[in-house]
Amino acid sequence: MAHNFFPGSLGIDSAGTSITYPDAMNLAGITTISACGGPEITFGSGFNVFGSDPTGLLPLASDSPQHTVGNMDRMGFTPxxxxxIVTGSHTLGGVHAANSxxxxxxxxAPFDSTPTVFDNNVFKQTLAGNCRIPFDCFLAQNETYRPFVERFAANQTAFFESYVQAFNFMMLFNENIFLGGKIRHNLNLAPLTPPTTTCPESLSERxxxxxxxxxxxxxxxxGCCWSPVSPNPKNIPWCFFKTSTEQQASAAAPAPAPALAKREKRGCPFAV
Ligand code: HEM
Structure with missing residues (x-):
């Protein structure tokens, strides 16, 4: 494994090295994928976004497919x-009533019949109409994306090859990609507009x-908010993440589907 450590947010050891949360997520994902029979992916650290979803750009299950595709497209992901990376990662695990x-x-509710095996069953079942996440259903129906769903359903080796490539691409992210800057391999990115972030007023939102x-x-x-609480019997954090005004608006609106932040669910490598 290649460890390119640099000062980060998970603490610094005696040698002065450290690793960030997203790096740790990626490493956990790689280890899980390998343990579940998936392809071997070489870990590379260097994702220098500190904390979880600092700009509010991670996908929500309640986002429209166009919104999610638009964000991933501007990040430089190919169809x-x-x-x-999306439907493919959903070969492991499933949805939980508590989260979704x-x-x-x-x-x-497992995504496919083999939720602990990293295989291409999820593509076969999605094509058969058994998709649990609306975004995966969208990908299987859309003319741009469906050919890849079909290819991966028919050929697990092709899925693994594309998955490794997509995962490697994901590991290259750093904060500049969210701000429309350049990332390490000179992608020509259209600018993204990060949502406005504020410090949440309610203690329960911290x-x-x-x-x-x-x-x-x-x-x-x-880049976090600081506001001491005293007395503090419930151990409310004094240092807490900003939230995007977009998220606050959707949380306040009587949305048809609960706006469950993907970053709040357990087990997803995009989340904390
Ligand atoms: C980009 C659009 C994505 C959307 C809309 C999405 C949505 C979701 C939702 C709604 C769940 C179910 C959460 C629950 O009920 O516990 C889930 C689970 C999961 N997602 Fe995603 N996801 C996306 C991308 C990804 C990516 C890129 C990865 C990996 C790199 C990933 C890996 C997983 C895994 C492993 C689970 C299962 C978690 C468990 O069983 O606890 N997802 N996703």
């Missing part, structure tokens, strides 16, 4: 990579952005 009550009433003992300068250097 083949989108199908491989609009998608299932079951405690755990998501911990720090660690025990963090001080205001360290917290603010991470």
């Amino acid at each position: 083949e990579q989108i199908v491989a 009550p609009n998608l299932t009433t079951e405690d755990f 998501k911990d952005c720090g660690f025990v003992g963090i001080h205001q300068p360290q917290c603010e250097a991470k």
